Amino acid sequence: MNMAASQIWLIIFFLAIGTFLIRFSFLGLIGDRELPEWVLRHLRYTPVAVLPGLVAPLVLWPAATGGETDPARLLAAFATLTIGYFSKNILAAILGGGATLFVALWWFS
Amino acid sequence: MATSNPKSIYLRGIFDGAPFVLVVVPFSLLFGVVATEAGLPMAQVMGFSILVIAGAAQFTAVQLMSDQAPLMIILATSLAVNLRMAMYSASMTPHLGGAKLWQRALVAYLLVDQSYLMAISHYEKHPKISLSAKLWYFFGVITPVAPAWYISSYIGALVGTAIPPEYALDFGLPITFLAMIAPSLRTVAHIAAALTSVIVALALAWMPYGTGLLVAALAAMIVGAEYERRSERRRA
Numbered sequence: 480m481n482m483a484a485s486q487i488w489l490i491i492f493f494l495a496i497g498t499f500l501i502r503f504s505f506l507g508l509i510g511d512r513e514l515p516e517w518v519l520r521h522l523r524y525t526p527v528a529v530l531p532g533l534v535a536p537l538v539l540w541p542a543a544t545g546g547e548t549d550p551a552r553l554l555a556a557f558a559t560l561t562i563g564y565f566s567k568n569i570l571a572a573i574l575g576g577g578a579t580l581f582v583a584l585w586w587f588s
Numbered sequence: 589m590a591t592s593n594p595k596s597i598y599l600r601g602i603f604d605g606a607p608f609v610l611v612v613v614p615f616s617l618l619f620g621v622v623a624t625e626a627g628l629p630m631a632q633v634m635g636f637s638i639l640v641i642a643g644a645a646q647f648t649a650v651q652l653m654s655d656q657a658p659l660m661i662i663l664a665t666s667l668a669v670n671l672r673m674a675m676y677s678a679s680m681t682p683h684l685g686g687a688k689l690w691q692r693a694l695v696a697y698l699l700v701d702q703s704y705l706m707a708i709s710h711y712e713k714h715p716k717i718s719l720s721a722k723l724w725y726f727f728g729v730i731t732p733v734a735p736a737w738y739i740s741s742y743i744g745a746l747v748g749t750a751i752p753p754e755y756a757l758d759f760g761l762p763i764t765f766l767a768m769i770a771p772s773l774r775t776v777a778h779i780a781a782a783l784t785s786v787i788v789a790l791a792l793a794w795m796p797y798g799t800g801l802l803v804a805a806l807a808a809m810i811v812g813a814e815y816e817r818r819s820e821r822r823r824a
Contacts, residue, residue, distance in 0.1 A: 482653055
């Protein structure tokens with residue numbers, strides 16, 4: 480990396496402050512004032528609104544394969560979702576997905 | 589209720605947070621490895637993991653630093669990746685907004701995907717528990733997770749390039765996130781929101797600096813909320 484140490488520390492410092500302010504934003508500013516019902520209704524969907532969109536490109540176009548769709552990773556993603564949906568158990572889904580990934584990587588190699 | 593004193597609630601949190609150790613360890617290990625490969629010394633690797641404590645943003649920053657991107661672009665992009673946490677913060681506010689300022693600041697520093705998801709689903713399942721019970725539970729969940737995050741980055745930086753790419757550690761993050769999403773697809777509204785998020789995010793993947801994801805998330809929240817509102821009206 481061609482970057483001065485001082486510049487890298489600057490990035491770490493600003494990223495830390497910025498990330499904290501994002502996390503603190505509503506908790507810090509709004510405090511215990513009531514949020515209106517329509518806001519709460521939207522906020523209920525935060526996790527299912529953010530994470531699927533974050534994951535989808537990583538599943539379809541993994542950086543590790545140079546952005547090329549990889550059947551092993553696709554299969555692992557599908558297994559993780561299926562196990563998680565039916566078992567409602569996060570750890571079981573992770574372990575099942577990981578196992579599927581390793582078996583599929585070995586199978587397709 | 590058996591879990592009404594602070595100590596047992598805190599222990600319950602630790603118990604519920606413990607499985608996430610298996611999740612953050614490979615992810616954080618990988619960060620240590622990748623950052624070291626990119627040329628960062630140990631102190632800076634740990635600076636990222638302790639001060640920023642946000643995996644996706646840390647990876648983004650290191651990637652852009654290797655690409656020699658300008659400072660402002662590195663910061664703007666990495667922070668955009670973290671903007672979802674503003675939504676986490678907003679969704680925690682009805683539950684923890686009444687806490688003292690220093691407690692809210694500490695919650696904010698420790699508000700990561702895992703602690704948020706675990707806490708919010710606990711609060712939704714037990715809406716009547718007190719503010720202090722909610723705080724104890726949150727700090728319980730993060731107690732095993734945060735140290736695992738710090739220590740694994742340290743180990744990752746130590747072993748550096750010794751882990752071969754065949755182990756596909758890169759896919760730890762998507763699997764983790766999928767495993768967290770699947771059980772929360774409880775209603776048709778949740779499924780509709782998730783599908784919207786996927787479709788819009790893929791369609792807008794060309795937009796720079798993670799801004800497409802923000803649009804997708806907003807659209808998905810609207811779809812979920814609107815679906816919920818209409819199905820309630822139909823029932824009424």
